[in-house]
Amino acid sequence: MQSQLEQAIQTGEPTILVPTHVERNIPLWSWGTETETILAIAILIRSCALLIQALAPLIKKQA
Numbered sequence: 001m002q003s004q005l006e007q008a009i010q011t012g013e014p015t016i017l018v019p020t021h022v023e024r025n026i027p028l029w030s031w032g033t034e035t036e037t038i039l040a041i042a043i044l045i046r047s048c049a050l051l052i053q054a055l056a057p058l059i060k061k062q063a
Helices: 002-009 035-062
Strands: none
Touching: none
């Protein structure tokens, strides 16, 4: 706790001490199976295609 107090910046406002070291308790994010990854990429590509299709008339109208 002493090292945390030494790192605190003294201002006129209340001091909130945040630990400098926090152990990671969240498991690493995994990509999942190959099928899930391919499906996610396909959905992303389809979403981009629909966005382009929806925005194309607006862009043409401005030009």
